[in-house]
Amino acid sequence: MDSENNKIMLTGGGTVGHVMLNKMLIPELSNMGYQPHYIGSKNGIEKDIMEETQIPYHSISSGKLRRYISLENFKDIFKVVKGVLDAKKILKKEAPLLVFSKGGFVSVPVVLAAAARDVPVYIHESDLTPGLANRIASKFANKVFCTFEETTSSFTDAKVSYLGPVLRTDLLQGQTEEGFKLTLFSAKKQVLMIMGGSLGSKKINEFIWEHIDTLTEHYQVIHLTGKDNINKDISNPDYIQFDYVNEDLKHLLAISDIVISRSGSNAIFELLLVKKPMILIPLGLDQSRGDQIQNAEHFKKEGYAEVIKEEELDINTLRSQLSKIEDNYSDITYKMSQFKNAFEPKEFARKLIEEASK
């Protein structure tokens, strides 16, 4: 390893789930004396998130990898090839010690370019079954770290290591006082949080809006709708919407009793960390490879969650799942308190550097 250079190239994008770990690593790597840089797409969510961190951001051309045959695939092949050339130039100029990829389409050209330039590549996979981007990237990786132990068997050509989730432990610092101030709610009724994944969920949003009067009979409801999805036509003192929350998430979680959520890996492990019983509504096979269905079933099996399939979502099913959770609340939170297998970003930053120094 070149001891003169202290740059670490991070990549990953498309949804927050493919960026959050990178964001958490930035202050830790900086504290350790390394210089994090980022390669992302020109307009993806990773660009907005990285703008807040003020680290150097390099954008490359990026295409989508589809699992179905489409004319767009042909156009995107050129974009991916252009992305590899863009990434090669950046890697040549910056000469980082290593590339760390959190997955998503934009990461593939970066990993291919790193392999061509002999830059060591490390990958993290958060879901039970790997995404297409990580499956391709893993073939060029020095190591793949996985959130779930079961995932290690999915990577046959790569060195794999079970790590557990890397979580932002600041979520444990939420204060109920702040949560009540932000929502104007009180301790008089239970609080239900609805979280549609980092981009929000149209289906879940519409369902909540349709049934908000019924839900607020028993609960005060915090609804994270996803960017630009606020419904201004609803006015109900026991209902509050936020399109996206950053630092305040911990305070809102502190006052929430039960969370209804999509089953993106980061979100569900964060809910486990803060011990919030959850009802998971995974993204269906019509819109994904089914990774959220597997994540949700895994959490159900562990006793942390109830699951409602998107096509079976109706108010009666939701009511019965809510009562099931309320009846077993202390058992569920006890089980959650036994979960110890999370990594702090600081520990993972150290592990990454250690790996690259071997």
Ligand SMILES: CC(=O)N[C@H]1[C@@H](OP(=O)(O)OP(=O)(O)OC[C@H]2O[C@@H](n3ccc(=O)[nH]c3=O)[C@H](O)[C@@H]2O)O[C@H](CO)[C@@H](O)[C@@H]1O
């Ligand atoms: C549509 C899609 O492709 N979803 C994938 C994406 O989900 P998605 O991008 O939704 O990722 P996750 O659910 O894993 O994480 C969402 C993150 O956003 C944060 N958050 C969310 C709302 C908010 O207002 N504020 C906030 O900070 C959560 O705390 C969490 O850290 O990546 C996950 C991890 O690979 C996959 O399991 C999902 O299948």
